[in-house]
Amino acid sequence: xxxxxxxxxxxxxxxxxxxxxxxxxxxxxxxxxxxxxxxxxxxxxxxxxxxxxxxxxxxxxxxxxxxxxxxxxxxxxxxxxxxxxxxxxxxxxxxxxxxxxxxxxxxxxxxxxxxxxxxxxxxxxxxxxxxxxxxxxxxxxxxxxxxxxxxxxxxxxxxxxxxxxxxxxxxxxxxxxxxxxxxxxxxxxxxxxxxxxxxxxxxxxxxxxxxxxxxxxxxxxxxxxxxxxxxxxxxxxxxxxxxxxxxxxxxxxxxxxxxxxxxxxxxxxxxxxxxx
Amino acid sequence: xxxxxxxxxxxxxxxxxxxxxxxxxxxxxxxxxxxxxxxxxxxxxxxxxxxxxxxxxxxxxxxxxxxxxxxxxxxxxxxxxxxxxxxxxxxxxxxxxxxxxxxxxxxxxxxxxxxxxxxxxxxxxxxxxxxxxxxxxxxxxxxxxxxxxxxxxxxxxxxxxxxxxxxxxxxxxxxxxxxxxxxxxxxxxxxxxxxxxxxxxxxxxxxxxxxxxxxxxxxxxxxxxxxxxxxxxxxxxxxxxxxxxxxxxxxxxxxxxxxxxxxxxxxxxxxxxxxxxxxxxxxxxxxxxx
Numbered sequence: 001x002x003x004x005x006x007x008x009x010x011x012x013x014x015x016x017x018x019x020x021x022x023x024x025x026x027x028x029x030x031x032x033x034x035x036x037x038x039x040x041x042x043x044x045x046x047x048x049x050x051x052x053x054x055x056x057x058x059x060x061x062x063x064x065x066x067x068x069x070x071x072x073x074x075x076x077x078x079x080x081x082x083x084x085x086x087x088x089x090x091x092x093x094x095x096x097x098x099x100x101x102x103x104x105x106x107x108x109x110x111x112x113x114x115x116x117x118x119x120x121x122x123x124x125x126x127x128x129x130x131x132x133x134x135x136x137x138x139x140x141x142x143x144x145x146x147x148x149x150x151x152x153x154x155x156x157x158x159x160x161x162x163x164x165x166x167x168x169x170x171x172x173x174x175x176x177x178x179x180x181x182x183x184x185x186x187x188x189x190x191x192x193x194x195x196x197x198x199x200x201x202x203x204x205x206x207x208x209x210x211x212x213x214x215x216x217x218x219x220x221x222x223x224x225x226x227x228x229x230x231x232x233x234x235x236x237x238x239x240x241x242x243x244x245x246x247x248x249x250x251x252x253x254x255x256x257x258x259x260x261x262x263x264x265x266x267x268x269x270x271x272x273x274x275x276x
Numbered sequence: 277x278x279x280x281x282x283x284x285x286x287x288x289x290x291x292x293x294x295x296x297x298x299x300x301x302x303x304x305x306x307x308x309x310x311x312x313x314x315x316x317x318x319x320x321x322x323x324x325x326x327x328x329x330x331x332x333x334x335x336x337x338x339x340x341x342x343x344x345x346x347x348x349x350x351x352x353x354x355x356x357x358x359x360x361x362x363x364x365x366x367x368x369x370x371x372x373x374x375x376x377x378x379x380x381x382x383x384x385x386x387x388x389x390x391x392x393x394x395x396x397x398x399x400x401x402x403x404x405x406x407x408x409x410x411x412x413x414x415x416x417x418x419x420x421x422x423x424x425x426x427x428x429x430x431x432x433x434x435x436x437x438x439x440x441x442x443x444x445x446x447x448x449x450x451x452x453x454x455x456x457x458x459x460x461x462x463x464x465x466x467x468x469x470x471x472x473x474x475x476x477x478x479x480x481x482x483x484x485x486x487x488x489x490x491x492x493x494x495x496x497x498x499x500x501x502x503x504x505x506x507x508x509x510x511x512x513x514x515x516x517x518x519x520x521x522x523x524x525x526x527x528x529x530x531x532x533x534x535x536x537x538x539x540x541x542x543x544x545x546x547x548x549x550x551x552x553x554x555x556x557x558x559x560x561x562x563x564x565x566x
Contacts, residue, residue, distance in 0.1 A: 234468045269506075269507070275434060
């Protein structure tokens with residue numbers, strides 16, 4: 001396994017540029033588009049903006065759970081990334097993508113062969129592991145700004161119930177099997193039933209915490225906001241009210257991704273004052 | 277959500293017009309206008325082939341129409357008379373809500389509010405929801421003007437446009453089968469993001485007024501009572517700014533704590549000096565005694 005990890009590190013060093021390019025495909029939606037000028041000799045490459053890590057953790061992909069079990073943890077990224085189950089650390093696919101792009105994670109298959117960034121992107125593009133490509137873009141955008149981002153309704157550790165205690169748990173059980181919201185890898189019958197149910201409308205994808213050096217997975221506190229990804233057409237008033245009624249007390253933000261461009265929006269119910 | 281505050285314009289003396297607006301509440305101006313127009317039995321004439329109306333008024337009413345920001349002056353007939361052009365929502369509001377203006381067609385036939393409704397609704401499919409939104413804001417004493425130049429249906433001002441910048445770019449979204457083909461607004465991302473970008477670039481908050489109705493028929497004026505207005509703002513959220521504001525607030529908290537520690541230290545040293553002075557003086561007194 002050590003040999004596989006070493007060869008993976010070499011491969012990672014060789015493939016830094018493309019990974020970096022992909023890492024910054026997301027554009028900040030700040031009014032004006034930012035374009036690197038490809039006609040200038042001194043133009044910095046897209047990859048130069050990515051901060052690469054010297055230390056890489058190692059994780060093994062477990063197809064049944066749709067996540068990776070960390071086999072060798074380096075650095076302190078685990079403090080705000082991954083979920084802990086029965087003393088083991090697991091990374092969801094969006095976390096794997098984010099860390100692998102930054103050279104902070106080597107992903108192995110069950111034969112201890114390295115899964116390259118292309119393999120990770122394939123898994124993300126397939127959208128079969130509780131995270132689509134667009135959802136990954138939103139995750140990456142917030143993570144790169146230092147926000148602490150966890151899957152909605154999935155506890156960081158089994159000691160703690162995440163936001164499940166405070167906000168409508170029925171909305172998030174859909175993906176519990178995929179996202180390790182279970183004990184000893186066994187999903188209950190009720191989970192299987194709920195997975196078959198089709199819940200329409202908008203539901204949160206992530207719970208987001210402000211950058212915080214004192215963040216603890218065992219007691220994360222209430223999230224700063226829940227992030228809902230918007231697909232198809234803009235949400236109607238009825239859809240917005242439905243999701244707001246489910247998650248009273250925690251702010252909701254909405255995200256629209258188009259061709260890699262991430263737009264974050266607030267749809268706030270207001271009452272204009274009656275003026276004198 | 278905290279709504280952004282008004283951006284008052286400034287006079288020649290450099291002071292903003294907030295005090296002037298406070299001294300002249302819009303509700304008072306509108307009530308005065310209503311009384312004056314009723315007294316003069318004002319009559320507006322609907323223009324041929326357009327949905328606008330022309331209203332001839334005296335000098336006093338003209339001043340009040342200007343102050344209340346209804347219509348726009350289009351010329352004067354001598355010093356005493358003035359002409360105003362009113363939009364369809366404005367003329368119906370003065371006729372139906374304030375009941376202070378009568379309306380006649382180009383052939384001088386008087387119209388009641390129901391007939392006027394039928395006529396305006398027949399010339400524009402969007403009139404019912406547009407009027408309901410206009411009335412909703414006007415009854416809250418907001419000044420409502422056309423938002424066409426900002427890519428919106430209306431713009432809403434806290435007071436007269438000469439005193440304050442408009443706070444909201446207003447988009448009206450009808451909801452439900454009763455509205456038929458007019459329900460297509462804001463249903464594609466390009467439209468929503470375009471409206472958001474346009475309003476943001478002119479420092480306005482995008483206010484979406486969704487009009488829902490229990491009525492299945494919009495043909496008669498009675499449907500107005502069935503229309504419910506839902507207010508919602510759409511804003512662009514920039515995570516970088518949110519994070520920076522958070523950092524700033526954290527820094528403020530820590531600096532406050534530092535100040536507290538410093539002040540505690542100062543207080544502590546002050547009492548230390550007092551105590552030591554007391555001890556020394558008592559020792560001195562003791563020595564002098566013996």
